[in-house]
Amino acid sequence: MSSLSQTLRYIVQGGPPETGVPERVRTEIRGREASSERLISWVQLGLVLFFSVLYALAPRAEGTAGFNFVPVALGAYFLFTVLRLALSYRFELPQWYLLISIGVDMALLVGLIFSFHIQYDQHPAFYLKAPTLMYVFIFIALRALRFDPRFVLTTGLVAVAGWLGLVFYAAFAEMDSMRVTRNYVEYLTGNSILIGAELDKTMVIFAVTVILSVALYRGRSMLFEATRGQAAAKDLRRFFAPEVAASITDADTSLEAGEGSQREAAILYADIRSFTSTSATLPPEVVLAVLAEYQNLAVEVINQEGGRVDKFLGDGILATFGAVHPSDTYAADALRTAEKLVASVAEEQERFRAAGWPGRLKMGTAAAAGPVTVGVIGSKSRLEFTVIGDAVNRAAKLEDANKAQKSAALTDRPTWDLALRQGYTATLLEVRPDITVPGMGHPVDLVVLADL
Incomplete structure (x- = not known):
């Protein structure tokens, strides 16, 4: 009743x-x-x-x-x-x-x-x-x-x-x-x-x-x-790449942890230099304003080159090329994005100063290609769509190597050669052979895409 x-x-x-x-x-x-x-x-x-x-x-x-x-x-x-x-x-x-x-x-x-x-x-x-x-x-x-x-x-x-x-x-x-x-x-x-x-x-x-x-x-x-x-x-x-969001909302069945597929893709990491130490001296609203300006710029560049932002890691960005949807030029697109990111940040310094960043905003980025697993991880109550694989780890380690190498953008020789075969046409800036990169099991040939 x-x-x-x-x-x-x-x-x-x-x-x-x-x-x-x-x-x-x-x-x-x-x-x-x-x-x-x-x-x-x-x-x-x-x-x-x-x-x-x-x-x-x-x-x-x-x-x-x-x-x-x-x-x-x-x-x-x-x-x-x-x-x-x-x-x-x-x-x-x-x-x-x-x-x-x-x-x-x-x-x-x-x-x-x-x-x-x-x-x-x-x-x-x-x-x-x-x-x-x-x-x-x-x-x-x-x-x-x-x-x-x-x-x-x-x-x-x-x-x-x-x-x-x-x-x-x-x-x-x-x-x-x-x-x-x-x-x-x-x-x-x-x-x-x-x-x-x-x-x-x-x-x-x-x-x-x-x-x-x-x-x-x-x-x-x-x-x-x-x-x-x-x-x-x-x-x-707004939280996921359009293709990822569509795969979630349009799925015929509920997504479960462990679902995924393997693809050939390129991974790009980008990070602001000295962000943690500098932001500690700034008001929170200034930090967020600068971060928003940087991320808006970076996302625009990544999307223009066919990439998709996988996640924001504080001041860092993880982007994928060919992971969400297959691509024949994933490595070339990733290297073009790395170069363009460095150039765009250098050209937009006034934008960051207007937001409140003291001095010059510097960034580092790196890209690596290889097979990755694209899928859903997590628990029954909390899922996350992500990419896993050696290319993800290499991109992270190469980006961190920018600090020791005094460079702004790096990749490894296999990724460079693959990008050339996919139509990448940039002039080789510098190759640094047999470099020991912390976290990588063997020395690698580093290709400098952009200097500081």
């Missing part, structure tokens, strides 16, 4: 509670609702124009002689719909205005039905057989476009009240000539009222309203979750 009352309360409130829903998600939902209201207004405008044209072209029905309410109703409703449409583009329509709009919709329909007995000079029971009642389902369905059960429920209840009002008036308008009957044939062939038939119509309207309201409640719950998930997916694409 408590679950049912909670569901009914949520339907009246318009769906699931917004407690715990981020403001940006609520803003997104409000924007979609405003767009839906504009769509509803356009559909209503189209309907009233269609009915107006149809009425203007159709000949007047035989037997109609009384006051014709239709042109007045359609004209007034057209003006109201145009006003509503114009206001919906100016601001978000308040709920009280939407409720008034629902009342106008139903007033139009009830008024048109009521006018039948006047036009044909018949007893009020005559209008109960008017097929115009079927249009009530159009108005109820229109409110479903907003995905808010409150307005569907309100429309349906107003329609039920309007129809019951028409039935009541028809039954008691002329007390001296009660037209209530239990004979179905008499009901069909004369101006009699069959209470069971009118109750059937009422129950159908009410049942459709309730079913659609419950369906919309469930749909609105999914809308909240989908909007929240969409916002999370957008944020995910």
Whole structure:
């Protein structure tokens, strides 16, 4: 019972509670609702124009002689719909205005039905057989476009009240000539009222309203979750490379630790020199501002050359080429990026000084190519998408070797030769053979890509 009352309360409130829903998600939902209201207004405008044209072209029905309410109703409703449409583009329509709009919709329909007995000079029971009642389902369905059960429920209840009002008036308008009957044939062939038939119509309207309201409640719950998930997916694409984010959000099954594949790729490490010691003397906001300027510059260069940032390591950056998606020029792209990074940082010194960095900002970078494993690591509750392999370790050790070698960018000879085969065209600056690099098991031939 408590679950049912909670569901009914949520339907009246318009769906699931917004407690715990981020403001940006609520803003997104409000924007979609405003767009839906504009769509509803356009559909209503189209309907009233269609009915107006149809009425203007159709000949007047035989037997109609009384006051014709239709042109007045359609004209007034057209003006109201145009006003509503114009206001919906100016601001978000308040709920009280939407409720008034629902009342106008139903007033139009009830008024048109009521006018039948006047036009044909018949007893009020005559209008109960008017097929115009079927249009009530159009108005109820229109409110479903907003995905808010409150307005569907309100429309349906107003329609039920309007129809019951028409039935009541028809039954008691002329007390001296009660037209209530239990004979179905008499009901069909004369101006009699069959209470069971009118109750059937009422129950159908009410049942459709309730079913659609419950369906919309469930749909609105999914809308909240989908909007929240969409916002999370957008944020995910800011934390991961687009291809990595897509592989997570578009996966057919839940990702598990241990899933991955092996690829030929190049790894690039980049690091700011003396960042820890210098940042210790600066205010935190200055440190973060400088770091943001540097990372924005570095990411732009990496992306331009086809690389993807795997992770930020404080002031360090780990980027991959050919790991997230296969590439035939991964080594060449990585070496071009290393050179371009050093050059770009040197050219943008004023940018870093303006952010608050004292003196000259220096960086070191290195690249290494080879087979790597690309996949998911971690535990059941905490996963991370990363790259593992000898190329990752070599790139890290080579970057650290910049300090001892007094260089700004390094690679090893195998990576250099591979890059040349892949179309890399830079002039060989310097080769330093048989250099012992801490952390590497044997001496390596270092290729200097850029000096300090």
